[in-house]
Amino acid sequence: MAEDMRTLKVTLLGTGTPRLQTNRYGSSALVEAGAEKLIIDCGRCTLQRLFENGTPMLEVNKLFLTHLHSDHTVGIPDLWLTPWAFGRKGPLFVWGPKGTRKMMAKFEEAFEFDLQMRPVHDKILREDARVECEEIEEGLIYEAGGLGVTAFEVDHRPVRPAYGYRIDFEGRSVVISGDTRFSENLIRFSQGVDVLFHNVAGVHKDDTGLSERERSISDLHLTPEEAGEVFSRSSPKLAVYTHMVLYSDIGEIISRTRKTYDGPLEIGEDLMSFHVGDTVRVIRP
Ligand SMILES: [Zn+2]
Numbered sequence: 001m002a003e004d005m006r007t008l009k010v011t012l013l014g015t016g017t018p019r020l021q022t023n024r025y026g027s028s029a030l031v032e033a034g035a036e037k038l039i040i041d042c043g044r045c046t047l048q049r050l051f052e053n054g055t056p057m058l059e060v061n062k063l064f065l066t067h068l069h070s071d072h073t074v075g076i077p078d079l080w081l082t083p084w085a086f087g088r089k090g091p092l093f094v095w096g097p098k099g100t101r102k103m104m105a106k107f108e109e110a111f112e113f114d115l116q117m118r119p120v121h122d123k124i125l126r127e128d129a130r131v132e133c134e135e136i137e138e139g140l141i142y143e144a145g146g147l148g149v150t151a152f153e154v155d156h157r158p159v160r161p162a163y164g165y166r167i168d169f170e171g172r173s174v175v176i177s178g179d180t181r182f183s184e185n186l187i188r189f190s191q192g193v194d195v196l197f198h199n200v201a202g203v204h205k206d207d208t209g210l211s212e213r214e215r216s217i218s219d220l221h222l223t224p225e226e227a228g229e230v231f232s233r234s235s236p237k238l239a240v241y242t243h244m245v246l247y248s249d250i251g252e253i254i255s256r257t258r259k260t261y262d263g264p265l266e267i268g269e270d271l272m273s274f275h276v277g278d279t280v281r282v283i284r285p
Contacts, residue, residue, distance in 0.1 A: 006170035008033045008147075008276040010195065013049035014041075015242040015268045018071040024270055025049055027072045027243050029176055029197070030060075033147045033169040039063045039079065040165055040176050046075035047082055053271055057083040064142075064149060065096030066178025067162035068103060077107055084129045085118055091130035095141055095151075097161040101133045136163065146170055152189040154180035156220055166193065172276045175236075179243065181219075182226040187233050194276045196236035197268065200227045200257075202247025214246055221245055224253050228260030235263070238280045242268035 009032040016024030026043015030050065037060050039046065050057060063079065066072060080092045094104055108115065108131065119126045134141070142149040147169045156162035156179045164177045166189050175190045177183075177198040190196050201221035203214060210218070222230070231239040239261065247253050250267055257265060266272075271285035 004277065005034060006172070006277065008167065008169040008172040008174060008194075009273060010174055010176075010197070010276070011053055011273040012197075012240075012242055012268045012270060013039075013046050013053070014043045015244070015270050015272075016043070016071075017243060017245045026075055027066075028075065029242075030055060031167055031174070033167070034145045036145050036147045037062070038142075038149070038167075041066055041072040041178070042075040042079050043071050044074055045078075047078045049270060050079075058086065058088050061088065061090060061092050062142075063092065063094045063096075064151075064165060065094065065100055066154075066164065066176070067097055067156060067159050068099050069159060069179065072179075073103070076104075077111060080107070080131065081111060081114060081129065084124065085122060087124065089128055091128070091132045093132045093134075095134045095136050095149075097163060098135050100135055104131045104133050107131075138163070150189065152185055154178055154183045154186050156180050159220070164189065166190070174274070174276060175234075179220060180222070182222045182230065187230055190230075190234035190236065192235055194237045194280055195240060195274050196231065196234055196238075197240045197242050198227055198230060199243040199245070200224055200241050200247075200253060201245045202249075202253050218246055224256035225260050228257040231257070231261040231263060231265070238264045238266060238274070238282075240266045240268045240274070 011030040013028035014025035025045040027041045028046040029040045031038040136151045150166040151163040154164045166175045173193040174195040175193045201218045203218045273283040275281040
């Protein structure tokens with residue numbers, strides 16, 4: 001059945017964590033609505049997954065960062081420079097928390113050699129490698145073609161600021177949590193959304209057997225029981241886990257979530273797509 005032009009699509013490009021995995025790449029999602037294509041976060045191999053998804057890279061020039069942890073940003077030089085080398089016209093637009101402008105300026109410094117050489121031998125324009133940065137605060141940060149992106153603060157302390165994004169299009173809506181602990185603010189911004197994408201940590205926080213490193217990682221995120229409470233209080237049509245840290249068994253993540261949430265739940269996978277229309281269709285890779 002043909003989808004109408006009002007469908008809001010989200011494709012998970014990377015559902016992984018800093019840990020190296022071949023089946024889960026770094027954090028990233030592609031949002032498509034009408035003529036708009038947005039990338040949310042840019043972890044390891046984002047451009048590679050975009051290619052696997054069949055998305056023309058020259059059409060992608062808008063990047064929104066939830067926070068500046070490397071597992072959400074190491075894919076940026078690839079997303080920025082490779083399409084440029086193949087003929088992207090115009091700058092890469094980047095929205096992100098305080099610190100984004102400095103990071104992007106340092107990337108420009110680091111890749112100065114490439115920025116100078118390619119215009120010489122590839123006959124492309126240096127100005128098309130320009131970066132236009134906007135450092136964001138909570139609120140509506142982007143609006144075009146009927147689509148709106150609202151940033152809201154989440155709790156990833158000591159990483160501050162860290163944001164989640166709510167995307168609205170033609171009465172449809174999704175929320176991407178970014179990395180967060182249990183966040184009342186996220187619940188406030190997620191009321192009744194169609195799809196809520198959320199991170200989770202699979203450890204029991206009261207487990208005395210945790211190493212110091214495991215404990216500090218788990219402190220940045222929330223348990224499945226807590227995530228279930230977030231889902232119950234937000235009432236999305238569909239809840240989706242992505243960016244699952246410190247887990248050994250997906251079944252355990254699900255059963256622990258079920259202690260506090262009995263609504264629809266999916267475990268996100270790389271290249272899984274969600275088509276939000278009158279209903280939510282899940283397209284598996
Ligand atoms: Zn993080």
